[in-house]
Amino acid sequence: MQKRWYDIDPTVSLAVSLMRNANILTQYKCADLIVKSSKENGIDLSENILTDAFTYVLRRWYDSDQKIAEAFEYLKALPVEVQKEVALNIINLLQLEEAG
Numbered sequence: 001m002q003k004r005w006y007d008i009d010p011t012v013s014l015a016v017s018l019m020r021n022a023n024i025l026t027q028y029k030c031a032d033l034i035v036k037s038s039k040e041n042g043i044d045l046s047e048n049i050l051t052d053a054f055t056y057v058l059r060r061w062y063d064s065d066q067k068i069a070e071a072f073e074y075l076k077a078l079p080v081e082v083q084k085e086v087a088l089n090i091i092n093l094l095q096l097e098e099a100g
Contacts, residue, residue, distance in 0.1 A: 005076055006072075006075075006076075006083075008080065009084050009087070011084045011087045011091075012075075012080075012083050012084060014087070014091065016072075018090070019090060022094055022097065024065070026093075026094065026097045027065070027068055028067060029093060029097070030090050030093060030094070031068050031070070032071075033086070033090060033093060034071040034072070034075045034086060034090070035070070035071055035074050037082075038074035038075065038077065038086075041078060041079075041082050043077045043078055045070075045073060045074060
């Protein structure tokens with residue numbers, strides 16, 4: 001069975017799973033965090049790539065919302081070590097949201 005790209009690292013997998021179960025506003029906060037962190041790490045995907053990536057059949061949970069789908073394209077483009085750092089930040093944000 002082929003693993004999903006985010007299942008390569010357990011921390012990233014956990015962050016994606018927790019984000020999936022969060023409400024949409026919290027998911028948007030996580031998406032903003034992902035894009036900001038990606039850009040700070042030199043990843044800046046062109047609008048064309050993101051638009052093209054969004055035109056395929058919607059088969060993943062995060063494909064139903066373009067903002068979240070774009071954020072995951074950014075996350076996917078990061079090196080695994082940086083993905084893990086961003087995942088830890090997502091988990092921290094989700095814990096703060098839940099506590100708040």
